[in-house]
Amino acid sequence: MPLALVFDLDGTLVDSAPDITAAVNRMLAGEGQAALDLATVTSFVGNGLPHLVARVIDHLGLDMARHDALTATTLAEYNRAASALTRPYPGVIEALDLLKSQGAVMGICTNKPEEPARHVLADLGLAGFFDVVIGGDSLPTRKPDPQMLQASFAALPDLPRLFVGDSEVDAETAQNAGIPFLLFTQGYRKRPVAELPHRAAFADYAALPGLAAQALSI
Ligand SMILES: O=C(O)COP(=O)(O)O
Ligand SMILES: [Mg+2]
Secondary structure: OOOEEEEOOEOOOEEOHHHHHHHHHHHHHHOOOOOOOHHHHHOOOOOOHHHHHHHHHHHHOOOHHHHHHHHHHHHHHHHHOOOOOOEEOOOHHHHHHHHHHOOOEEEEEOOOOHHHHHHHHHHOOOHHHOOEEEOOOOOOOOOOOOHHHHHHHHOOOOOOEEEEEOOHHHHHHHHHHOOOEEEEOOOOOOOOHHHOOOOEEEOOHHHHHHHHHHHOOO
16 A cells, blocks of 8 residues: 655754764864764754754853854754765655555655755755655644644645654654654664664664554555
8 A cells, every 4th residue: 555654854864973073073163162972963863953052052061052053053064064974764765655656655754954955865866755845844843743743744635644653752763743653763762662662663774664564554
């Protein structure tokens, strides 16, 4: 049966933390600050760019009054090179190809701002798979508020729905929207798999098409 599948982006379809870290570090260099390492910045990803920058400011003891300015600088730096170091996870393109050939309609619901999200999708050859892209600045609220996810599905044909993501934020969003959640376990999740509510979990994209077909009958 054809499905409507909406995907998270960072840590789900693409490993984007290296470019996010590089953009943060270019912003920090402009502030005369030392670079942060990949693991530290990755731990700040998930709730959107303004939240990430707030976590950087907090971590380094910088002035929170500069939050808006530092967020704007980080976004500009990220837009300059959003896909230089970013790659799809292994098997993503093959899985999306197979799902599409099986009649799935697909969308993106990411807390990453919409402009760089579209750049990353285009640069990595993924844009053509998706009929809707909603980013963290597309609507007044972002995940885990369910509005973004509901709007993503509303833009797709009315078929059985699944949301695929990597994080606590995604699991909570799916729960808030009442949509079954498939958890990709190799992304930027902070807690053990068992602590995130999910219909099914997968570590290898080769398993996704079969899992998606089964997940609605579990
Ligand atoms: O930009 C973020 O903080 C997270 O983005 P994601 O929703 O695609 O994981
Ligand atoms: Mg994610």
